[in-house]
Amino acid sequence: MRDRLREYSRGSATSPHGDARGPAPATVADVIVVPAAAKVNLALEVTGRRSDGYHDVATVIVALDWHDLVGLRLRAGSGQVWLRLGGPAAEGVPEGPENLAVRAALALLELAGGGLDAELWLDKRLPTAAGMGGGSADAAAVLRAGATLLRRRGRALPAGDIGAAAAALGSDVPAALAGGAVLATGRGERVRRLPSPAYHLAVAVAGASSTAAAYAALEEGERRGDGRAARVADRLAAGLPPAAGDCGSALEAAACRATPRLAERLGELRARVAGPWHLTGTGGAAFTLAGSAAAATALAAAAAAAGFPARGCRTVAAHPAADAT
Numbered sequence: 001m002r003d004r005l006r007e008y009s010r011g012s013a014t015s016p017h018g019d020a021r022g023p024a025p026a027t028v029a030d031v032i033v034v035p036a037a038a039k040v041n042l043a044l045e046v047t048g049r050r051s052d053g054y055h056d057v058a059t060v061i062v063a064l065d066w067h068d069l070v071g072l073r074l075r076a077g078s079g080q081v082w083l084r085l086g087g088p089a090a091e092g093v094p095e096g097p098e099n100l101a102v103r104a105a106l107a108l109l110e111l112a113g114g115g116l117d118a119e120l121w122l123d124k125r126l127p128t129a130a131g132m133g134g135g136s137a138d139a140a141a142v143l144r145a146g147a148t149l150l151r152r153r154g155r156a157l158p159a160g161d162i163g164a165a166a167a168a169l170g171s172d173v174p175a176a177l178a179g180g181a182v183l184a185t186g187r188g189e190r191v192r193r194l195p196s197p198a199y200h201l202a203v204a205v206a207g208a209s210s211t212a213a214a215y216a217a218l219e220e221g222e223r224r225g226d227g228r229a230a231r232v233a234d235r236l237a238a239g240l241p242p243a244a245g246d247c248g249s250a251l252e253a254a255a256c257r258a259t260p261r262l263a264e265r266l267g268e269l270r271a272r273v274a275g276p277w278h279l280t281g282t283g284g285a286a287f288t289l290a291g292s293a294a295a296a297t298a299l300a301a302a303a304a305a306a307g308f309p310a311r312g313c314r315t316v317a318a319h320p321a322a323d324a325t
Contacts, residue, residue, distance in 0.1 A: 030075070032145040035067035036137035037179065037316060038126050039172070040203065040280040040287045042242050043232040044249040046218065047225035054171070054187040055215055058229035059281075060194065060236065061133075061175045061182050064313040066203070068134055069123040070101065070141035074149045077117025081105040087124035089134075100169060104139035107165045108146040111157050118146070127309060129208035131281035133172045140166060140176035144319060180318025183233045194236045196317045200290045202299035204277070204310035206265040207284040213258035214251050214282035222250060241289060248278035255282045265308075272306040273299065287313075 044059040068087070081102050085095055097103060105118040120142065126134035143166060147157050166173040171188030180196040228250075232242040249255075256263035262284050269286060270277050277286040290296035296312035303310035 031071055031073045032148055033069060033071040033121075034141045034145050036070045036126075036134070036141035037063040037176070038066045038132040038134060038137060038203075038313075039063050039176065040132065040201070040285070041249060042278075043228040043246055044251060044281055045225040045228050046223050046250050048223055050187070055218070055223065056186060057188060058183070058185050058225055059188070060229050060232045060242070061172075061184055062196070062199070062315045063176070063179045063181075063318075064132075064201075064203070065316050066126065066132075066311055066313050068125050068138055068141075069121075070138055070145065071121035071123075072105070072142055072145040072149065073119040074112075074116050074146065074153070075119065076115060079106075079109050079114060080117045081109070082117065082119045084119075084121045085124065087122070089124040089126055089128065090122075092128055093122070093124055100135040100139040100173070101142050104142035104165070104169055104173075105146070107169065108143060108150075111161055111165060112146075112150055112155060118142075127205045127285065129210070130205050130285040131209060131211075131279070131283045132203070132285050133176055133281075136170050136172035137176045139169050139173050140179075143173075143177060178318055179316070181236055181315065182318075183229060193318055194233055195239065196315060197236070197239055199241060199315045200293050200296040201287045201313055201315075202290055202296045202303060202310060203280075203285055203287045203313050204269055204273070204300065204303035204308040205285045206269050206279075206308060207259065207262045209255050209259050209262050209283040211282045214255035217254040217258040218251070219254070222254060226250070244276055244278075244289070247276075247287075247289070249281055249283075251282050252279040255279065255284075259284075269303065269306070269308055273302045273308075 039061050042060045046055050048056045166177045167189040174189050174191045175182045175184050178191050181194040183192045228246040231246045235242050275288045277288050279286050300310040300312040
């Protein structure tokens, strides 16, 4: 396990040692620890390419009971962010300002109007480069926890400002901020909540994948929506599980062209473990719906026995304090 302390501030060089004070001792009342839930895209379609270089998508995203843990403390200071990173999945996670949680903390301090430092703890448990949104979930958790701490200090932030900060941080952060089940459109910044019945599913990691490379590999005919996201959203709204034929990602072919090893491993997973298995986003995780917790656990165990990191999961409800319309 890696557990290192780093300090960051906007516009300054990174210091591996921080200032001479270091993080001050904290009381329980000063600190919030919240889960940062993984997600899967039950359905994703690409509907076009935008002039700004992003792609328009329509996707149904659900949050899972598989999560990182994020701790945050705010104290008087000059805009610095202290990061402590650990956990079984910390290897390879960025430690500098490219870490989305650090960027979220910096954005939070800016929204607060100055005069504060942030002490941030990340306990990483989610696979990286797997299309499960771990970095985005961490960033959203920082925004939610920070908004709560500021409200306790009498410095409540407008929900719209928090939502704008989430959208600026990344396309998946608004959905992570909302939690539960959402229909996300645009580049992901337009989020509409959906009913969140509890579904059971198994999630297996077929390999690592690059989101940027997958989008770059898209062919023109793959930028046309097929309505799958709307159909899945309608099923959820009716209290029904999504139809298997509508699940999965329109980015799968491009992701597999960009990362041939992902294509190989996804084929092995489908051949060796009962499914159907659907890629989430650009991968490399895949999921299959199950009828019960026991069935999800059994499918995950079969995937693990076949050499794929896997877990039985359940969808979780929206965050009550999230601002999603």
